[in-house]
Amino acid sequence: xxxxxxNSFRNQPDERGHFGQxxxxxxxxxxxxxxxxxxxxxxxxxxDPAFQAEFDDLLEHYVGRPSPLYFAPRLTEELGGAQVWFxxxxxxxxxxxxxxxxxxxxxxxxxxGKTRIIxxxxxxxxxxxxxxxCARFGLPCVIYMGATDVERQQPNVFRMKLLGAEVIPVxxxxxxxxxxxxxxxxxxxxxVHDTFYIIGTAAGPHPYPELVRDFQSVIGREARAQMLxxxxxxxxxxxxxxxxxxxxxxxxxxxxDDPSVKMLGxxxxxxxxxxxxxxSLAGGRPGILHGxxxxxxxxxxGQIIEGHSISAGLDYPGIGPEHAxxxxxxxxxxxxxxxxxxxxxxxxxxxxEGIIPALEPAHAIAAVQKIAPxxxxxxxxxxxxxxxxxxxxxxxxxxxxxxx
Amino acid sequence: xxxRLTAAFAKGHPALVCFVTAGDPTPAATPAILDALxxxxxxxxxxxxxxxxxxxxxxxxxxxxxxxxxxxxxTADILAIAxxxxxxxxxxxxxxxxxANPMTVRGADxxxxxxxxxxxxxxxxxxxxxxxxxxxxxxxRARGISPIRLATPTTDAxxxxxxxxxxxxxxxxxxxxxxxxxxxxxxxxxxxxxARFKLTADLxxxxxxxxxxxxxxxxxxxxxxxxxxxxxxxxxxxxxGAAAAGPVRALVAELAHAVHHARSVAA
Numbered sequence: 001x002x003x004x005x006x007n008s009f010r011n012q013p014d015e016r017g018h019f020g021q022x023x024x025x026x027x028x029x030x031x032x033x034x035x036x037x038x039x040x041x042x043x044x045x046x047x048d049p050a051f052q053a054e055f056d057d058l059l060e061h062y063v064g065r066p067s068p069l070y071f072a073p074r075l076t077e078e079l080g081g082a083q084v085w086f087x088x089x090x091x092x093x094x095x096x097x098x099x100x101x102x103x104x105x106x107x108x109x110x111x112x113g114k115t116r117i118i119x120x121x122x123x124x125x126x127x128x129x130x131x132x133x134c135a136r137f138g139l140p141c142v143i144y145m146g147a148t149d150v151e152r153q154q155p156n157v158f159r160m161k162l163l164g165a166e167v168i169p170v171x172x173x174x175x176x177x178x179x180x181x182x183x184x185x186x187x188x189x190x191x192v193h194d195t196f197y198i199i200g201t202a203a204g205p206h207p208y209p210e211l212v213r214d215f216q217s218v219i220g221r222e223a224r225a226q227m228l229x230x231x232x233x234x235x236x237x238x239x240x241x242x243x244x245x246x247x248x249x250x251x252x253x254x255x256x257d258d259p260s261v262k263m264l265g266x267x268x269x270x271x272x273x274x275x276x277x278x279x280s281l282a283g284g285r286p287g288i289l290h291g292x293x294x295x296x297x298x299x300x301x302g303q304i305i306e307g308h309s310i311s312a313g314l315d316y317p318g319i320g321p322e323h324a325x326x327x328x329x330x331x332x333x334x335x336x337x338x339x340x341x342x343x344x345x346x347x348x349x350x351x352x353e354g355i356i357p358a359l360e361p362a363h364a365i366a367a368v369q370k371i372a373p374x375x376x377x378x379x380x381x382x383x384x385x386x387x388x389x390x391x392x393x394x395x396x397x398x399x400x401x402x403x404x
Numbered sequence: 405x406x407x408r409l410t411a412a413f414a415k416g417h418p419a420l421v422c423f424v425t426a427g428d429p430t431p432a433a434t435p436a437i438l439d440a441l442x443x444x445x446x447x448x449x450x451x452x453x454x455x456x457x458x459x460x461x462x463x464x465x466x467x468x469x470x471x472x473x474x475x476x477x478x479t480a481d482i483l484a485i486a487x488x489x490x491x492x493x494x495x496x497x498x499x500x501x502x503x504a505n506p507m508t509v510r511g512a513d514x515x516x517x518x519x520x521x522x523x524x525x526x527x528x529x530x531x532x533x534x535x536x537x538x539x540x541x542x543x544x545r546a547r548g549i550s551p552i553r554l555a556t557p558t559t560d561a562x563x564x565x566x567x568x569x570x571x572x573x574x575x576x577x578x579x580x581x582x583x584x585x586x587x588x589x590x591x592x593x594x595x596x597x598x599a600r601f602k603l604t605a606d607l608x609x610x611x612x613x614x615x616x617x618x619x620x621x622x623x624x625x626x627x628x629x630x631x632x633x634x635x636x637x638x639x640x641x642x643x644x645g646a647a648a649a650g651p652v653r654a655l656v657a658e659l660a661h662a663v664h665h666a667r668s669v670a671a
Contacts, residue, residue: 016535026504026531026539028460030556030581033563172466178457185459190582192558288504288531288539289457301479302509304456 009256009331012322017206019325025205027291030189039207041112046214051107058103059218062136063093065100067219069226069382074352082375084368085235086385087223087251090357096387097219097247098129102198104215106133109196116191117141119198120184122149122177122243123312124156125358125387126200131165133198141165144183146176149312156391174306177316181290201244202320205291209321216250223382224254235382237371238263241363242334243278243314245323247386253322256331265323266367268309269336278307279336280319281327294321310339310395311359313387337366343399345369346389358387359395406525406550408497409573412447413608418625419447420663421610422656423501423634424641425468426451426485427477433646434485435492440649441637442496444656445664448574448610449489450528450632453482453502460530462585464635467642479506483522490523499526499552499573504539512543519549526550526573534566541570555601557581557593564604574608574630575601579615585635588614595627618662625666633659 012019017039025035045051059065068088076084089097109117117134119141121127127143134141143160147169150157160167173179188197202212227235238255240248242265255261270277277283280295287296289304297305297317307317326332337345342359345366349357357365364383372381389396397404412419422441426434441449454472458465482500489498500507500519507515507529519527527549532539534553541551550573558581559567568575577597579589598609611624612632621631633656640655641648 025533025535027533028530028556029533029554029567030558030578032533032535033558033560172463173456173470182457182459186462186583189460190580192581285509287509290459291531293539296505298505298509300509302455302506303473304505 009326010253012325013206013210017210019321020328021286022293022321022324023206023209024293025291026288026293027205028189030192031205034192035205037112042108042207042211045108045111051111055104055107059100063099063103064091065218066222066226067091069223069230072353075349078352079369079372081373081377082236082379082381083377084372085227085380085382087219087382089219089247089384089386090361090388094129094132095390096125096129096358097216097250098126098200099132100218100250101200101212101215101246102129102133104211105196105198106137106139109198110137112196114194114196115139116195117198118144118184118187118195119200120144120177120180121200122146122180122315123391124149124153124160125313125391127165127167128156128159128163130198131160131163134165135163142187143167144170144180144187146170146174146180148175149177149180153312176306178304185290200246202246202249202322203244203290203292203294203318209292212246213249213253213322216246217253219247219250219384220252220254223251227382231380233380234258234261235380236260236262236375237381239266239364239367239381240384241266241314241360241386242319242323243268243316243360244318245320247384249320249322251384252332263332264367264371265332265334266363267334267336268311268314268363269338270308270310272338273336276308277336278309278315278317280317281323281334282336284317286324289318292321294324295319310342310399311363313358313360314363335367337363341366343396346396355385356389357385358389359392360387361385406497406548406573408495408525409448409550412497413574413629415447417664418628418666419608419610419630420445420656420660421448421450421612421630421632422446422637423450423452423632424637425454425465425472426482427454427472427475428468428638428641429471429645430475431477431481431485435488436649437641437652438485438489439492440653441656442493444653445660446656448497448499448630450499450501450634451482451486453500453506455503455506458503460583462583462635464585464638464642468638483518486522486524497525498523499528500524501528502530504529504531508539512540516543516547516549520547524549526552528552528554528576530554534569537570545570552576554578557597561600561604564601568605568607572607574610575605576632577601577609577611577628578613579611580613582613584613588620591623591627594624598628618658621659622662622666625663631663
C-alpha cells in the first residue's frame with residue numbers, strides 16, 4: 001500500500017502553480033522574476049515557525065480570532081429544516097474576512113524587504129483591510145479603486161484615507177474592480193524594486209491563489225475544530241459566497257478531504273443568468289486574465305465582459321482558479337443567487353438573528369434558505385458569514401426605496 | 405522562423421519596428437495607416453490586437469484599445485487586416501502583438517492557423533511568459549510563426565536562456581520596468597543591457613517602450629539591432645483619426661531616417 005493519499009483535493013497547485021488546467025503565471029516578463037522570488041520566499045515563510053507564530057499572534061490579538069461558530073436558532077426554525085450555523089468572520093477587526101489575508105501578505109512583504117504596499121479594491125473592503133495593516137506596520141499604501149466605485153463607496157474611501165492610504169481613482173475601462181486590478185498591475189510593473197502587491201482574493205498569478213487560500217484557511221480550520229467540539233461531528237454542507245472566492249476557499253479547503261462534507265459555492269446571478277450577472281462559473285468559459293487561467297465572463301473573441309451584482313464585492317468577471325478546478329472535478333457544487341434573492345436573505349437574517357450581514361454573505365444565506373427546508377432537522381449547514389453589512393446599508397436602503 | 409523577419413534585420417542597417425492598434429480608429433481606417441508605416445520606412449510592422457484589459461499598456465495604447473473595440477473591431481477584422489496587408493506588401497515582416505485571452509480563446513491551433521493563413525510572421529503575447537509557453541508556443545512554431553519574447557531590466561543572466569528558449573525572430577527589450585509610452589531609459593543602461601543579452605542571444609535585439617522621437621531612436625539604433633516605436637504613432641492616430649496616414653507617414657519617415665542612418669552619423 002502506498003502512503004500517499006491518491007484522491008486528496010488538498011495538494012494543489014502543482015509545482016508550476018497549476019490547479020489542473022487552471023491557475024498558472026500569465027504575467028508580463030517584468031513581473032516574472034518577482035513572482036518567482038515571492039514563491040521562494042513564501043515557501044520559506046510557510047516552513048518558518050517564527051512566521052507562523054507572528055501570523056497567529058496578530059490574528060488572535062489584533063484581528064480577534066478565533067471568530068465564533070454560531071448556531072442560528074430562529075433562522076433554523078423559520079426555514080424548518082436543517083440546523084443553520086454561521087462562521088462569524090464578520091466579527092473580525094475591519095468587519096470581514098479580508099484582514100486575515102492582509103496580515104499574512106504584509107508579513108511576507110516585510111520579510112522580502114519591500115517598503116511600499118499597493119492593492120486594488122472594488123467595494124473597498126480589501127482596500128480598508130490593506131490600509132489597516134499598512135497603518136499597523138507603518139508602510140506607505142496606495143489603493144487603486146475604479147472611479148465608479150469611488151463614487152459608490154465614499155464611506156470606505158474616507159476610511160482608507162483616515163488610515164493613511166492614498167486612494168487613486170482609476171478612470172480606465174469601466175472604472176470598476178477589474179480596471180483597478182489592471183492599474184495596480186501597471187504600478188507594480190513600474191515599481192517592482194520596492195513594491196509589494198497585496199492581492200485581495202484567491203486569484204492572480206501563482207503563488208497568490210495558494211498563499212491567499214492558505215492565509216484564509218484559518219476560517220475552515222477553526223470552524224472544523226469548533227464544530228467537532230460543539231457537536232461531535234462534521235457539518236453536512238458548507239455554504240459560502242463567491243466573487244473571487246477567498247472566503248469560500250478559506251472555509252472549504254480544510255474540509256476538502258472529508259468525503260461526508262458537501263460544499264456549495266454561491267455566485268452572484270445579478271439581474272439573472274440570462275441578463276447581466278457576475279457568475280463566472282455558471283455563465284463563463286475558461287480563459288486568461290490577471291495572471292491566471294480560470295473561468296471568465298467573455299465574448300466569442302475573448303474580450304472580457306463586465307460583471308454585475310448588487311454586491312460590489314462579487315462584481316468581478318473571473319473567479320479564483322482553485323474554484324474552477326473544484327467545479328470541473330465535481331468536489332464542490334456551485335450555484336447562483338440573484339440580487340433580489342440576496343436582498344431578501346439580507347433582511348431575513350436581520351429580522352431572525354439580529355445580524356446585519358454584508359451583501360456578499362447574503363448570497364450564501366439565500367442559498368441556505370433554498371436548501372435548508374429540503375434537509376432533515378438533524379442535518380447541519382455551516383455558512384460563512386464573511387462580512388458585516390454596515391457598508392451596505394445605503395445600497396440596501398436605495399433598493400428598498402428608502403432615502404437616508 | 406520567418407524569412408521576412410530574418411530579412412528585416414539583415415538590411416545592413418538597424419531596423420525600425422512600428423506599432424499600431426488594429427481597428428483604431430476603425431477597422432476600415434487601419435490599412436491606410438499600415439501602408440503609411442511601410443511608406444515611411446518601417447521594417448517590421450507590429451499590429452496590436454485590442455483587448456479590454458491591456459495590463460501592460462499606458463494611457464495612449466489603452467485608449468487605442470478602447471477606440472478599436474468601441475468601433476466594433478473583432479478578431480476576424482484583425483485577421484482580414486493582416487491578410488490585406490500581406491497581399492499589398494508581400495515582403496514586409498508583420499507581427500501580431502497582444503494579450504493571451506483573445507489569442508487562445510478558440511484554442512492555440514485555431515489562432516496559429518489563422519495567423520499563418522493571414523501571412524503573419526511573428527506573435528508577441530505580453531502575458532505568456534516562458535513558463536506558460538505550452539499555451540501558445542508549440543502551435544506557433546509548428547506553423548513557422550516566430551514567438552517573440554520580451555526581456556526587461558528585471559531579466560537577469562540566469563533567466564535569459566529560458567526567455568530565449570523557443571523564441572525566434574528577434575528579442576524585444578523592454579527598456580524600462582513599466583508600461584508602454586511612459587518614461588524612457590537612459591542610453592547607457594540600454595547599451596549595457598543589449599551587450600549583456602548579446603552574450604547569450606543570437607537573435608537581433610530590438611529596443612522599445614518610451615521611444616518617441618528621432619532624437620531618441622537614433623542613439624538607441626547605434627547600440628541595438630532595432631528600435632520599436634508605438635505610443636508616439638498611436639498618439640497621432642488619436643489626434644487625426646481616419647486621416648492619420650499622412651502625419652504617421654511623416655513621423656515614421658523621420659524615425660526611419662534616424663534609425664537607418666544611426667551608424668553612419670558621428671556619435
